[in-house]
Amino acid sequence: MVPHWPEPWGLDAEPELQLIIDDELKRAIVTKPLNPIGIGHCGPVIVVHGSEEQKERYLPPMLRGEEMWCQLFSEPEAGSDLANLSTRAVQDGDVFVVNGQKIWTSLAQVARFGILIARTDTETSKYTGISYFIIPMDLPGIEIRPLRNMVGGFGDGGFCEVFFTDVHVPAENLIGPLHGGWAMAKETLANERVSLSKEGLQWGHGPTVKDLVDLVRTRGGLPTGELRQRLAAAYIDGEIMRYHQLRQISAKVNKKPGPDASLRKALKDQHGKIAFGLAKDLMGADGMLDATAADAPWAPWASGFLFSPALTVGGGTSEVLRNIIAERILRLPHDVDVEMGLSWSEGRARLKSLA
């Protein structure tokens, strides 16, 4: 499942071995258990910061896909500016009492566990008073409300609001040091950006532009030069993304993700939007008629098109990724508002008042 993880959970595999394993699995048409948030975002953090008991308890069923995970980070007033979160966890003996609200929690309605970041200290800076917990999603006081999105209904792939009212979380579910959760939250987000920018256009899942080219071929090609040009341009971009991914694997980005993961996600999200938009144009009348039927050849493209506006929002918006690229790869100076400890909206208010 995770050859790049350290032993005994993975093989501590070098890039070449990871690619060989992936190729062999593809060739044998072996599909891995699906647990994207568990394996992609949370697992690597538990491997590094979890206790031995936590690793033994949570990692094997996570890797077997038996226990689904979700990520309880975003709040109504804390998305890009995540450290602004206000969900509280107050220690009371051997439990933490959690109160607050999370939003956009993918898979919460099917998850057995979630990782939660909550404020455990209100006295220090907003970054130093956050702790990181494992939450059994069936604890009393947790209410999960699915949100309808335009891909359709409240399906298993949807997201939810999650409300916490006096939820008693055992103290042994804390990961890493008390008040030391912000560094782990940043690691989780970097893992998320690696996993969201894998090959499939829909955050690592779904079809690629190569699949679109194949589909067009089986349907007799394209009627106009303009459409052929657009498809060729998207294909070239897809190949550039593929080489970039190989370069990142060989730079070991998936072992210790850094700002490069933001670069790839920023490129890949835009590429996904263009490809899904192009597919929608190529569908013609099929796009209005049968494309949503599960077995229709255009089905993944029709649902991908509806999902595509989310690509440049979830897991770090395009603008926020560009801030990271500017500061951490190009070494441009920090935003003056960040230096002053202001959130983005406070910064905008400051600029307005100066103007």
Ligand SMILES: Cc1cc2nc3c(=O)[nH]c(=O)nc-3n(C[C@H](O)[C@H](O)[C@H](O)COP(=O)(O)OP(=O)(O)OC[C@H]3O[C@@H](n4cnc5c(N)ncnc54)[C@H](O)[C@@H]3O)c2cc1C
């Ligand atoms: C499909 C999907 C699934 C998701 N799943 C999860 C999940 O499982 N768990 C979870 O915790 N969250 C999840 N999210 C939430 C996601 O992480 C947030 O939507 C994202 O972090 C942006 O936060 P926000 O929506 O509050 O937007 P805001 O942060 O309010 O941003 C609004 C706009 O302001 C811009 N902006 C904000 N700050 C800056 C800045 N400093 N500089 C320039 N521009 C800025 C943004 O780019 C954006 O255009 C999901 C989102 C989507 C779309």
